[in-house]
Amino acid sequence: MSNCSCKDDRIQALDAVLEECGHDAGNLITILQNAQEIYGYLPSEIIYYVAAQTGVSPARVMGVATFYSQFRLEPVGKYLIMLCKGTACHVNGADTLEDVISNELGITNGQTTKDGLFSLKTVACLGCCSLSPVMMINDEVFGLLTSDKVISILNEFRNKAEGGKDA
């Protein structure tokens, strides 16, 4: 099966990371960041695997994975919407945008749409406060948002996915 070999690749990539980090639990955060990069999230078998490879308990690894907001224990949609709810964005209306997105996609913070297209996550600050309110979809930042603008951006991503132009 095709996904077998792809799984292999991923484990190999993770092994390379573990090697580079000296299988040292002192580098647990860096290891998990790389694992998440490879898998898109932290599957439970990977938590166990990393624990075994670094010689600490799975509980310790899980403890780290749940402490930091960057780590995800569930897969995310194709497009991860990170909506900034930092101070500057709050002052400029981020709460309303959250409602607009939730309403448009039928999901709340932390959820993924049924079609697997969008996930919504609110974050503390994207560092582009002067363009607030701001959101980031995958690696692209969108600033000076309004309700109208958010909806048209979401539609663009929908079209992009339907057109299949996006890898």
Place this chain on the structure above:
Amino acid sequence: MKIVVGQGSCGIAAGAGKTYEAIRACMKESEAFELGSTGCNGMCFLEPIVDIYEGHRLLKRLVNVDAAQAERIVSAVRENRLEDLSDLAIRAEDEQFLTQQTRIALRNCGIIDPVDIRSYQERDGYKALEKVLKTMTPEEVIEEIKVSGLAGRGGAGFPTWFKWNAARQSPGEEKYLICNADEGDPGAFMDRAVIESDPHNLIEGMMIAAYAIGASEAIVYVRAEYPLAIIHLTEAIKQAREAGYIGTNILGTDFSCEFRYMAGAGAFVCGEETALIESLEGKRGMPRLKPPFPAAAGYKMKPSNINNVETFANVAWIILNGGDKFAAMGTENSKGTKVFALTGKIRRGGLVEIPMGQTLRHVIFDIGGGIRGGKKIKAVQLGGPSGGCVPEHLLDTVIDYKALGATGAIMGSGGMVVMDEDTCMVGMARFFLDFTSKESCGKCVHCRIGTRRMLEVLNRIVEGQGQEGDIELLEELCYSIKDGALCGLGQTAPNPVLTTIRYFRDEYEAHIQEKHCPAGECRDLLMYYIDPDLCKGCTACARKCPADAIEGQVKAPHRIDPEKCIKCGTCMSNCKFGAISVR
């Protein structure tokens, strides 16, 4: 000539990447001018910014340049007809944003190419490190910093020389020098801008500090949400190592020091220095009990010193220009300059570096151009979730650790969020408690449970369910959290509530007693309403409503279903007849 495009994160978000690519696409194989990039000069409100240089002289600054202007710019430069671009040139009024600043920490930002070490060296880069390693003892370095009066820019304002000296004096062979680049205050981006736009300045400052304390390794703990900063830092570390500023026997001396960074993973509490150390060690970021202080037992329980990015960004300048020159700026107890990230309802938002001792009013009005849209200023929030708000009538307070502290706010790390009459101060307090209650690491009961309780009370107030006695209850919770919390997160979490109660008690009372939000912001207390006499039935609102909450036939008065309405305000801004109002 050289065309330089500012490409910090904000710039890129505003489209600078596309502008850069478009300019490059318009250039021919061989042109008499070059294209380059720089970080950001902090004029976020004008991004994307394109500068045209002749040598080191800035000939013209073009602002809000989108990709469509590329062709024009390229031909104007090619034909040496810059006057053709005057419609894109920065307005004199906006220039004041920069001309009123004094830049030390940000001295190279938006000027040099951040990932070209030569560009930094041309502006005296690494001369301070060389001077230190070849002509000064570690004690002399610490003395120079002492003379400068430099205090920690991460928030607490502790004298930098004192911490360096403590780490130097601390017994042990293996010592660490750590940079706190976690920049947790949501709404602040000074440190991001320094790392993105001038990473070598940070590296140089850190290497000087490493020499002063005798560290064998220097580590930057950088916020994960700053991908571009990490890319630039990685590149700069590589260049500095190749140039011999990092590694063994630096510049031929017997000083050796390694340098690396680690990306954080999203936890506000990791900005607290002992939590940061735990996180560096691969653990949950839970603060440690102090003492022992990091100077005695920090990273790996070895003597360590932690400073903020901006603190380090001043070091090379102080070494080259003299501590006394730095100390000549500022006030009795706050020396040098401070960088602020000016945001919120401000006209000209961006990075501001000014000598201590100027007033908040000067920063907000003279530099920032005042409030957007002709509204009135209400207050300014300093120090983020650990800080407090300063109301309009205290805007003549000078920027000074003591003077700001006296208002109940703090200097903080540099977040300066301006609020106008439409900002609800109870909502602001609720916003910060929502943040701190989520970010509490959970170690102390007072912080973990207390912030939750405060949030519950604030939630009910903004939802119109506030009760008599809620203000007093909040105050009581504030004082018990302050007393019972181990780290600065818990100890300062009540500040936004205490300052808003102190200055805006009437707003709390209006919510509780009259179920009314004076700023018209608390959505549970608002109702959007279409006046049937003014509504022409144009359907503009109904078409735009994201919640399908508006019904009505064409040319007949429309009606909003309050059950469906999510109170986004879109209808109101789309009605040409002013028929929609909020009550």
